[in-house]
Amino acid sequence: GAGVSQSPRYKVAKRGQDVALRCDPISGHVSLFWYQQALGQGPEFLTYFQNEAQLDKSGLPSDRFFAERPEGSVSTLKIQRTQQEDSAVYLCASSQPSFVRSGNTIYFGEGSWLTVV
Amino acid sequence: GESVGLHLPTLSVQEGDSAVIKCTYSDSASNYFPWYKQELGKRPQLIIDIRSNMDKRQGQRVTVLLNKTVKHLSLQIAATQPGDSAVYFCAEILNSGNTPLVFGKGTRLSVIA
Numbered sequence: 001g002a003g004v005s006q007s008p009r010y011k012v013a014k015r016g017q018d019v020a021l022r023c024d025p026i027s028g029h030v031s032l033f034w035y036q037q038a039l040g041q042g043p044e045f046l047t048y049f050q051n052e053a054q055l056d057k058s059g060l061p062s063d064r065f066f067a068e069r070p071e072g073s074v075s076t077l078k079i080q081r082t083q084q085e086d087s088a089v090y091l092c093a094s095s096q097p098s099f100v101r102s103g104n105t106i107y108f109g110e111g112s113w114l115t116v117v
Numbered sequence: 118g119e120s121v122g123l124h125l126p127t128l129s130v131q132e133g134d135s136a137v138i139k140c141t142y143s144d145s146a147s148n149y150f151p152w153y154k155q156e157l158g159k160r161p162q163l164i165i166d167i168r169s170n171m172d173k174r175q176g177q178r179v180t181v182l183l184n185k186t187v188k189h190l191s192l193q194i195a196a197t198q199p200g201d202s203a204v205y206f207c208a209e210i211l212n213s214g215n216t217p218l219v220f221g222k223g224t225r226l227s228v229i230a
Contacts, residue, residue: 033218091161105166106218
């Protein structure tokens, strides 16, 4: 595709509900990242995939957060038993291979805006 | 704590003036520093980046300076326009860890017409 695509763009969830956020990276990009951006803050790293391998999940805030990329393209971020503090924009980004340490351009999607009520 | 810090959370300039946004980073081994612009409700967009083997890089109306001695970055936007109003984030790759890209909190730039 032309860019990183995310869905849904907006999601309102009741506290305790499970949500799933989808990311379609740029075609051919093997690196995929998830970030969480709270209002007025910078993006905070959640997790990173290279192809289907989840190489770093150190930023996931709790075991309620789970991400997968089973076929090395589309990724899903799942949040179980959502809480109000999970309200944020969830940004997906993709990049060419060998991103880490070499620094290739990382492209962001428009984000999924999650509000937990 | 935060590895990438910003000196000012907000900055207002008159249209046509230059804006300078400053940033510090903590990892002396970091080798890549992108700057992102994020308009309200939009995705972060890369506007310029610099690698550690450079001191200065220029783009269209934007210049980034890297001072490795004191671990400072600065972004200069020349001849500002209302469309430059946005939040600007500096970021770095922490060579000491595996986190791909670490962002600062951002500086909100307002260009006053």
